[in-house]
Amino acid sequence: MLLFGLGISTLGDFIYLVAINVLVLKLTGSAAAVAGLWIIGPVASMVTKFWSGSVIDRFNLRRIMIGTDIIRAIFVATIPFLSSIWLIYVCLFILAVSKAFFEPAAISYITSIVPEKGRKQFNSFRSMITSSAFLIGPAISGALLLITSVKISIWINALSFIISAVMIYLLPNVHADSEVREWKMSINLLKKDWSEVFRFSKEHVFIVNVYFLSQFLMVIALGMDAQEVVFTQKVLNLSETEYGLLISLTGVGAILGAATVSAAAKKLSIRALMALGYIMVSAGYLVYAFSFSFWTVAIGFMILGFFNSFSGTGFMTFYQNNVPVHMMGRISSVYGLFQSILQVIFILLIGFTGDLIPVRYSIIAASVLMTVISILLIRLILMPSKSDYFEEDMKLKNTS
Template sequence: MKQKIIAWKTPATLLSSLSIAGIGDFIYLIAINIIVYQMTGSAAAVAGLWVISPLTNVATKFWTGSFIDYRSKKKIMLVTFFLRAAFISLIPFAPNLLAIYAILVLLSIAKSFFGPASMTYVTMLVAPHKRKRFNSLRSFASSGAFIIGPAIGGALILMTNISLTLWINASFFLIAALVLAFLSETEKLHQKKIPALTFSQVVKDFTVVLDFMAEKKYVTVIYMSFLAVMLFSFAMDVQEVVFIQEVIGLSEVDYSLLISITGIGSVSGALLLSVFANKISIRKMIVTGLLMMTTGYVIYAFSWSFASVTVGFVILGFFNVFLNAGIATFYQNNVPVSIMGRVTSIFGLIQSIFQIFFILAIGFLADWISLKLTIGSLAVIMLITALLYSIAVLNPKQSEWYEEEEEEIKEKFA
């Protein structure tokens, strides 16, 4: 028992740091939406927050991987935590909307480094045979942050004000950095020759990613298809507030309650998964999670009442954690850590380009046709795509990518 506790000490510390930062993200999300709306009174200005991150990713993701893979992932994560704390602290001093947007761009740049660096650091720090359990616990922590973060943010705003809330919010990232500082380095950087971040180096690294995609076609297709399916989810989420209020006819209070119920569903699913993670195969986690989550979106898209929307939200919240934990483990087990930063960044670049396209297209279709028909069509297409995706995942000829024996995994990633 003591050995098990010691073995989990390092992953638990990492999980604590990521969880604290996750709560900070959700407090920030509530606060920034409110401060932009108070400043402008414009729904369009608030909607503009959705496109900042994808646009920033398009400008940065093609070179961030080249920076990350040759440097300390832990130090990059620490720096991004400190930068996020600093930039969030500056928001209350912003004199106008343009200044706020400029700060948000800087925050998005920091997060564009954090994502690939944290994915690689987790993969290097957590032993292969512990990844399913770790990713399940991380889903549990993320789901908890989904509930706790907005609750803390709302309470702080009611008890104090937006400025103080943002400064307290910044402290969460400082605490996350402090916890992360206790962890060890995962690489001997002094033995590496770090290339300069030049255009030719970026092109060379991009070629490395293309070579990986050509060599590991199945891994590429599965992960890229997952990102494609999730674009439908993203597109529906963008119009969620409008759809629930204007099409279904619910109030803002109803919507807030639905979000809380979805969070409770996510926490319940993550808690169950964290207990039984090692008894569920990666393929079952991915397929069950995707099909049931998509079913939840279909129920939501064709809902007519608070009760029907609740059923859809609980289902998609509960099973979303299965999908995320499964695909994260699949990705970590099949992408070499030596190029994971570059691969993750390029995949993120492709995803962001399509996110921008989807945001614009869905907004246009909702005005041109109708929001109800648009959301319904997206849900049906997402379900069909999910079925085809599940067939590819369950293909018995590709089982080698999912069900390796524990000792074989240890040898492969030693």
Template sequence: MDLRKLIYSWKYPSILLFGIGISNIGSWVYFIALNLIVFNMTGSPLAVAALYIIRPFAAVCINLWSGSFIDRLNKKHVMIFLDVLHGVVIVCLALFSASLWMIYVLVFLINMASSVYGPTSVSYITMLIPAEKRQRFNSLRSLIDSGAFFIGPAITGLLFIIGSPIYAIYINAFAYFFSAIVTLFMPNLEKNRTNDKTAGEKMSMKVFKEDWMVVLKFSRKFLYVMTIYFLFSVFIVMQTAVDSLEVAFSKEVLVLTDSEYGFLVSIAGAGILTGALINVIFTKKLTVSMLIGAGAVVVSAGYLIFAFSSSFTVAAAGVFLLAFANAFANTGFYTFYQNNIPVKVMGRIGSLYGFAEAFLIIIATAAFAIGAQVLSIQAMVISGAVLMLLLTAALFCLAVQPSKNNFYKIIPEDVKTS
């Protein structure tokens, strides 16, 4: 393939990656600013913690039925609508930031929109990116995500110096409006959906139940695929639960100062960026099965080192390792998911399993918080890390089975769904 053809083949993926990058930077700006606004308003860590609970709660409220809409509506149009909705609600958030309860309500709406946007964008990306380019695209997306981890907080800090956190909220709204404009230039991949009998179907409880049965039947038929999916989802749940105790562990167990903790976060950022760069460079030589299995195991090993650490140096090594390996694990998982889940049911599967994941996050985070109070913070972090290692060891064993190699190869859509 000559250079001109190569550039043309990556035209739309590059535009999409650019839009994702801008949106991710805006999200980091918003995330940090919102935490600061709520803390300055209340002086309560619990009020800030409530922001973290709202996200999975919003997913639980919407994911049971949103997949039915995602699979029946035009993905490009839904993405544009949700970007605009995000922007409008975030502007309202800035305007009504004097009321804590209004902030919670608007954050709930924002997270509901995000819960729908995630499965929609994955479906659209799967249609847009040919199977042979998905691993490369996902590795580049991981690199962009890690770049946003650095750039977003840096922009937020600059905005705090020259203005107030409210300016940062407006920046995030602008990022979503910009993302909507970028999506406008993307191809409409579903403008001729005349052969899809579900496209114009009316929504009802009967349709929702039928869709849940579709997901159940697919899960039974492709048990291996959905087992990998579920195990990786539980792996994410465990990460979230352990991460919820990260600050308390760093301050109370490791006795780190605020500046030392900030440096620890920077080390995590360096790990993410380093892993993403290596992932992009060597992506053609890395198999999807090893990315998922080995990547997840190394992430768990990093958490285990962090959990047993008694000094800043050891903790930093663990944090760097887990952040480094996450780039590989996520790239492998997204590639596996896109290559094995048909687009026509991707919205329903992603949403329904997303519902289960969000529900488990709420349960696990609450259980770890209670355990930290009853037992100790270190005991809960160690328990979480050990459970994570056992879980990812099982995931690794399933992923690298020679008899399952076909699930990690590029398989035509008609073969997957036959």
């Protein structure tokens, strides 16, 4: 039921992803406006995540997830009625704030409800469901763009949040309401929580290094994804339908990769998943950056789609096995704050420079940087002295 709830919400997200990019590009015709669309989330995270973790670790996780799903449903449903790009940005800001609460709460909830020995298998199944949504969602959105409009795609996303909220409501609490700690938000509380996060970071330097390098790769990928519609339509001259088909073909690679991980989860180590995943995802982005036709960019996207499940499953299992669940909300939020700052920088670099220099040059530079970071991360992961961090039944170590 948890997988279904998360999966249906993700399906709506992928339908919405194509629609909102097309809507903003049609409304403005500007690469900078599309970049602005993608920068809203990181900005919202920057003003939210420095305190949201304190709430998540002290509040009922299921209620947070249900509440944020309902809020997102309402504001997503409002977007088609707006004709101003600035009002759309306001809605997206509120959506991003809600997401800044939902995602860390969901990670904590999953870690609490799924036994440690079953986390890699669960993560692989979730990746498979996400990949299926990645395949089906854009295909549905592409079809809707042909027969209806972007509004229908966006409203379907709103409905998916309602369904997700209902599914989560039917799940058990990970703790009773009586176990939720009494607290009051204050500067002193935030200082105490941040101090605990920094103390954990000092004691577990290796975990922090792996986390930040992994998230840095995601930041670079997000920067490139922010200009995906611009690159495909203005550089490669692909149509809206071809763009939707391109995303769907990427989904073919993603679902095949997720199925492979799900089938071989017990045989593939966390290290192998991460190392193979990161280097091949980088290779996929390199192919994409140097593409000159629909089929070459499709090959690149299918490669990165296939191996994204490897890196995603490996990293999430590593994170869940090494971070204490009672601090997961604060750690996810504090680290996420720094990640959001980097996201803003990279989206600005790639997006706004796209109005000054050819978009292709920005994408090539970002893909090369991603490859370099991947190699550094893989060297770190494969250090023999750090093998204990990748044991699937390990307990949290006290030193780095």
